[in-house]
Amino acid sequence: MIEAGAAQEPVVETAAGKVRGTVVNGLNRFKGIPYADVTSGDGRFLPPRPPRPWRGIRNAFEVGRSSPQPGRSRNVDWWAWITDDQPQGEDCLVLNVYAPEPSATRKRPVMVYLHGGGFNTGSASTAGTDGTHLARRGDVVVVTINHRLNVFGFLYLASFGERYAESGNAGMLDAVAALRWVKQNIAAFGGDPDNVTIFGQSGGASKVAVLLAMPQAQGLFHKAIIQSASSLIRMATPEQATAAARGLLDELGGERSLDRLGEASAADLLAARQRSIAKAGGMDNFRPVVDGRSLPSHPFDPAAPGLAQNIPLLIGVTDTEQTFFLGPDAENFQLGRPQSIARIARFIGISESDAGKLYDSYAVSRKGASPSDILIYVLSDQMYRRNDTLAADRKAGQGGAAVYSYLITWRSPVLDGRLKSPHTLCIPFVFGTYDAAALMIGTGSNRVALSQKMMGAWASFAEAGVPRAQGLPQWEAYNANTRPTMILDDECRMESDPRKADRIALDNYPLYAPEAAARRAAPASR
Numbered sequence: 001m002i003e004a005g006a007a008q009e010p011v012v013e014t015a016a017g018k019v020r021g022t023v024v025n026g027l028n029r030f031k032g033i034p035y036a037d038v039t040s041g042d043g044r045f046l047p048p049r050p051p052r053p054w055r056g057i058r059n060a061f062e063v064g065r066s067s068p069q070p071g072r073s074r075n076v077d078w079w080a081w082i083t084d085d086q087p088q089g090e091d092c093l094v095l096n097v098y099a100p101e102p103s104a105t106r107k108r109p110v111m112v113y114l115h116g117g118g119f120n121t122g123s124a125s126t127a128g129t130d131g132t133h134l135a136r137r138g139d140v141v142v143v144t145i146n147h148r149l150n151v152f153g154f155l156y157l158a159s160f161g162e163r164y165a166e167s168g169n170a171g172m173l174d175a176v177a178a179l180r181w182v183k184q185n186i187a188a189f190g191g192d193p194d195n196v197t198i199f200g201q202s203g204g205a206s207k208v209a210v211l212l213a214m215p216q217a218q219g220l221f222h223k224a225i226i227q228s229a230s231s232l233i234r235m236a237t238p239e240q241a242t243a244a245a246r247g248l249l250d251e252l253g254g255e256r257s258l259d260r261l262g263e264a265s266a267a268d269l270l271a272a273r274q275r276s277i278a279k280a281g282g283m284d285n286f287r288p289v290v291d292g293r294s295l296p297s298h299p300f301d302p303a304a305p306g307l308a309q310n311i312p313l314l315i316g317v318t319d320t321e322q323t324f325f326l327g328p329d330a331e332n333f334q335l336g337r338p339q340s341i342a343r344i345a346r347f348i349g350i351s352e353s354d355a356g357k358l359y360d361s362y363a364v365s366r367k368g369a370s371p372s373d374i375l376i377y378v379l380s381d382q383m384y385r386r387n388d389t390l391a392a393d394r395k396a397g398q399g400g401a402a403v404y405s406y407l408i409t410w411r412s413p414v415l416d417g418r419l420k421s422p423h424t425l426c427i428p429f430v431f432g433t434y435d436a437a438a439l440m441i442g443t444g445s446n447r448v449a450l451s452q453k454m455m456g457a458w459a460s461f462a463e464a465g466v467p468r469a470q471g472l473p474q475w476e477a478y479n480a481n482t483r484p485t486m487i488l489d490d491e492c493r494m495e496s497d498p499r500k501a502d503r504i505a506l507d508n509y510p511l512y513a514p515e516a517a518a519r520r521a522a523p524a525s526r
Helices: 077-082 132-138 167-189 203-212 238-251 255-260 266-279 337-348 352-364 371-396 426-431 445-464 500-506 514-519
Strands: 010-014 017-020 022-024 027-034 057-059 094-100 108-114 141-145 191-201 223-227 313-318 403-408 484-488 493-496
Touching: 010 027, 010 167, 027 132, 094 132, 094 167, 108 132, 108 167, 108 203, 108 445, 132 141, 132 426, 132 445, 141 167, 167 191, 167 203, 191 203, 191 426, 191 445, 203 223, 223 426, 223 445, 238 266, 313 371, 313 484, 337 352, 337 371, 352 371, 352 500, 371 403, 371 500, 426 445, 445 484
Parallel strands: 017 057, 108 141, 108 191, 191 223, 223 313, 313 403, 403 484
Antiparallel strands: 010 017, 022 027, 027 094, 094 141, 484 493
């Protein structure tokens, strides 16, 4: 139960101790709460440990540290809302809670967000992922978490001894620990521990997929939302992950360096990781691994996880994901047909002859589209939409809880409209942080209208497993035959199997997978 503290600062007692938050326009906010112990020193690469109890009242006024990670780009001003300048450190297992004043009559649904950045970068502390607006508009409790990334969260050392048997999934075990914290403590913030939805975007969406397949996460959440995931079908194999670990150790002086991994500086580990990836041709297998323990199987291969058969799923993408990555360079929008075909061939890993056929197939329904436009649609579908559609097909095929699909076709007016519907577009609409993202989505009133619909639908899904909101038509459950999909735009509508011809054309070629990293025509997803 929340107590009133000095200057009406709310105080909540958690299992580890009391925390003091702030009130902003009637909403309680608690930031930087430890959900587990620090992971440096003898805790490095090991599963998370419970947080150390504290005495007195701990101020929860500031977001905590982000996981150590490679340098984040600062040269694109319209990316600023999705990056942050918070200090980094291995004491990064913290979370933020955004909650309306607790109700005497009901416990609110809980929405736990996993940030993007692949498995390599990112944090829950960006302006775009502030949970204030979603908590208020949706009447839900929002939790955002930081966890270990890259070499700190996904270095698979199982072949070097039982002590490190689960090191390859340490970052995902952090997420499980955060969910356990929610189960134990969220009622004190007014949330319902028996009605928890996990949601994430890009890399965070792939983490949601992994949690669906993790036995230790079962029972800790009850619904899931996957937004623009590129790598959600398969994770690393033990062989791939072991090769990545050996490459890192080689950069540190060979296997004899294993005993000194706990003593190496974070900067040295990050640098060694970057060098090892470069020597592996760009392949980054510092990601979750199917280790037979914490992750027994791939999330959606060869089928949807049986553990999640009764978990409702909301899943979708934006229409032109790749413009987020291609947008900073105007030359990407001035390509000729041969250049676009060559990029398609390289990205998918097919011949230029086949890439030309694919290009022509996409061009049929896009009269007047530029070669760059065709490239953007093909790459966006290949990297994001294909895999998300496959996951939705396999989940619906289980015959369990319902699946709901969406496609965002709303167009950003900035940069003369060249961004169209970029990757990350869903975030400011779902979080209501459209002002923070104005440099990417503009300042028009139509952005507010769509955001209100999406916040309402996401919160409704968290409440009862069905997305609905004022201004939206009835959202039909998905099936793999007609593929009903909600088109999210100024005028929202249901459409069966949108852009069916494109889907069929791409089905002739290999699926996108991280193993194709060296061929990518765009930077890795955020």
